[in-house]
Amino acid sequence: xxxxxxxxxxxxxxxxxxxxxxxxxxxxxxxxxxxxxxxxxxxxxxxxxxxxxxxxxxxxxxxxxxxxxxxxxxxxxxxxxxxxxxxxxxxxxxxxxxxxxxxxxxxxxxxxxxxxxxxxxxxxxxxxxxxxxxxxxxxxxxxxxxxxxxxxxxxxxxxxxxxxxxxxxxxxxxxxxxxxxxxxxxxxxxxxxxxxxxxxxxxxxxxxxxxxxxxxxxxxxxxxxxxxxxxxxxxxxxxxxxxxxxxxxxxxxxxxxxxxxxxxxxxxxxxxxxxxxxxxxxxxxxx
Numbered sequence: 001x002x003x004x005x006x007x008x009x010x011x012x013x014x015x016x017x018x019x020x021x022x023x024x025x026x027x028x029x030x031x032x033x034x035x036x037x038x039x040x041x042x043x044x045x046x047x048x049x050x051x052x053x054x055x056x057x058x059x060x061x062x063x064x065x066x067x068x069x070x071x072x073x074x075x076x077x078x079x080x081x082x083x084x085x086x087x088x089x090x091x092x093x094x095x096x097x098x099x100x101x102x103x104x105x106x107x108x109x110x111x112x113x114x115x116x117x118x119x120x121x122x123x124x125x126x127x128x129x130x131x132x133x134x135x136x137x138x139x140x141x142x143x144x145x146x147x148x149x150x151x152x153x154x155x156x157x158x159x160x161x162x163x164x165x166x167x168x169x170x171x172x173x174x175x176x177x178x179x180x181x182x183x184x185x186x187x188x189x190x191x192x193x194x195x196x197x198x199x200x201x202x203x204x205x206x207x208x209x210x211x212x213x214x215x216x217x218x219x220x221x222x223x224x225x226x227x228x229x230x231x232x233x234x235x236x237x238x239x240x241x242x243x244x245x246x247x248x249x250x251x252x253x254x255x256x257x258x259x260x261x262x263x264x265x266x267x268x269x270x271x272x273x274x275x276x277x278x279x280x281x282x283x284x285x286x287x
Contacts, residue, residue, distance in 0.1 A: 002031045007052040010037040011146040013238035017075045020202040028198045041104025059177040060108035063266040069182030071275050073245045074200040079176035084109040084162040088141040101142035103127035109143050115263050116165045147225050174252040204243045
């Protein structure tokens with residue numbers, strides 16, 4: 001039995017997209033997928049060290065790990081009219097060099113925030129601690145991600161949507177690329193193709209059986225939110241467009257990489273299609 005580590009975040013969309021495998025609805029002969037749940041910035045940091053075979057990552061990180069990881073086409077999260085939120089205390093005026101809490105140095109929201117607010121003083125915190133840091137006055141503002149965007153303290157208000165920042169920087173009608181999955185290049189290509197196929201099937205099966213899977217996750221206390229919030233959140237980040245990326249999503253990631261390069265965050269400008277698993281290899285091998 002071949003053991004393959006799959007690392008994902010503990011937020012609702014990642015758990016939802018993976019657990020069709022965990023519950024045995026989807027499998028691969030002679031392969032055991034061993035899952036690890038860690039917050040997204042820890043996953044980004046571990047990806048820099050090439051720790052896990054398959055791992056969730058922020059798209060904003062990918063150019064820095066391109067030599068070690070290829071990108072999967074599945075289990076992706078994009079925002080369309082929504083995304084992370086910059087929040088602050090109501091009626092608080094933010095100075096140009098305001099202090100802000102972000103969920104991690106390598107997250108996509110951090111990349112866009114730094115481009116939009118180059119003078120802000122940044123403090124990195126676990127995403128679950130950001131709301132409290134703003135309420136306590138430890139920071140002037142914070143960027144909420146994951147389920148936190150759906151509900152936060154009444155003392156807080158949205159200063160700016162990351163979606164609006166994205167639209168201003170992007171200047172095109174493209175979705176906001178947030179997170180995806182990377183797979184280690186050291187894995188033999190025929191195996192990598194099989195892993196992508198089974199993970200894609202898992203995301204598709206999860207989406208098709210959303211009500212049943214959601215009930216199972218809730219009954220086992222595997223999700224931090226209630227059923228109503230879970231349904232709303234999955235509609236945002238684990239929907240039919242999470243199953244397999246399309247050309248519009250590829251173009252959006254390319255635009256993100258272009259923005260990062262133009263603003264000095266990457267050493268080269270990438271085109272995402274060059275960093276996907278070359279599935280045509282399978283047809284060539286069998287021809």
